[in-house]
Amino acid sequence: MNVSVNHLSFSYPDGTRALHKLTCQLTKNKVAILGSNGSGKSTLLQHLNGLYIPQSGTVEINGTRITKKNCMDIRKKVGLVFDHPDHQIFAPTVFDDIAFGPRNKGESEKDVARLVYEMMDWLNISHLQNKPPYHLSLGQKKKVAIAGVLAMEPEIILFDEPFSGLDPYSLDDFIEILNRLANLGQMVIITTHDVDLAYSWAEECLILQRGKALLQGDVHILENEKVMAEAKLRLPSLFSLFKETKYRPTNIQQAKTLLEQIVRKEPLMK
Numbered sequence: 001m002n003v004s005v006n007h008l009s010f011s012y013p014d015g016t017r018a019l020h021k022l023t024c025q026l027t028k029n030k031v032a033i034l035g036s037n038g039s040g041k042s043t044l045l046q047h048l049n050g051l052y053i054p055q056s057g058t059v060e061i062n063g064t065r066i067t068k069k070n071c072m073d074i075r076k077k078v079g080l081v082f083d084h085p086d087h088q089i090f091a092p093t094v095f096d097d098i099a100f101g102p103r104n105k106g107e108s109e110k111d112v113a114r115l116v117y118e119m120m121d122w123l124n125i126s127h128l129q130n131k132p133p134y135h136l137s138l139g140q141k142k143k144v145a146i147a148g149v150l151a152m153e154p155e156i157i158l159f160d161e162p163f164s165g166l167d168p169y170s171l172d173d174f175i176e177i178l179n180r181l182a183n184l185g186q187m188v189i190i191t192t193h194d195v196d197l198a199y200s201w202a203e204e205c206l207i208l209q210r211g212k213a214l215l216q217g218d219v220h221i222l223e224n225e226k227v228m229a230e231a232k233l234r235l236p237s238l239f240s241l242f243k244e245t246k247y248r249p250t251n252i253q254q255a256k257t258l259l260e261q262i263v264r265k266e267p268l269m270k
């Protein structure tokens, strides 16, 4: 998978400039886009699935440039899960909501049912199939929204702030869902303010500031103090903790193993 953005600029009708000559190349399966409020993350995502067409510059998905003509086809290949599930859940039951996309694609009712049951099973929401979506909790609504997008069988899936408003257990569930998708070969792109989560999860990061790409690369770009300060993001906690050492664990498990090794070599004084 390959997402290539070149000199992308976009202003909203009221004149607000949201993206300014943004250039980036994304190729890994787990991508995190970070930036402070208003830096352009959601606007960029909406360009990646053809909801917005570039006013200037280009967006290419696997070598195909997004245009007004092909944007509907692109939306089938690139699914977008909005930050607020209420923005994309509207059918009378969970089943119908998930079925909406495949039905729209012209799939037979038999295939629609197969896809919907498969997605509900995958996300562990089969017991909710006859419920009205507006009766569900936030985490359940988010799962229905994801199931609806996955039922379209996209090649790339974009999540705008997937973790906002989730309790710690639901958050672990969602990380597991994203990992499963990425392991199946799907490109998963998330936007987040959570630097620690990006540091431990992503294979590729993109930092935005005022509609521009400040820096992109692997998670170690999040250790760049100058860039992080400019982007108004705080440094990853693990980096701050291990900064004065030669070690760079990016997740708790790595940090735990390291500390155990260090303590074994040099037992702490009682």
Ligand SMILES: Nc1ncnc2c1ncn2[C@@H]1O[C@H](COP(=O)(O)OP(=O)(O)OP(=O)(O)O)[C@@H](O)[C@H]1O
Residues within 6 Å of the ligand: 012, 013, 014, 016, 017, 018, 035, 036, 037, 038, 039, 040, 041, 042, 043, 044
């Ligand atoms: N519909 C709109 N009309 C006018 N301006 C908009 C609209 N949507 C977003 N903007 C503006 O575009 C800029 C980028 O917004 P965007 O939502 O892409 O940022 P973001 O990085 O996703 O922010 P957040 O982290 O707060 O979700 C902001 O200045 C915002 O106020």
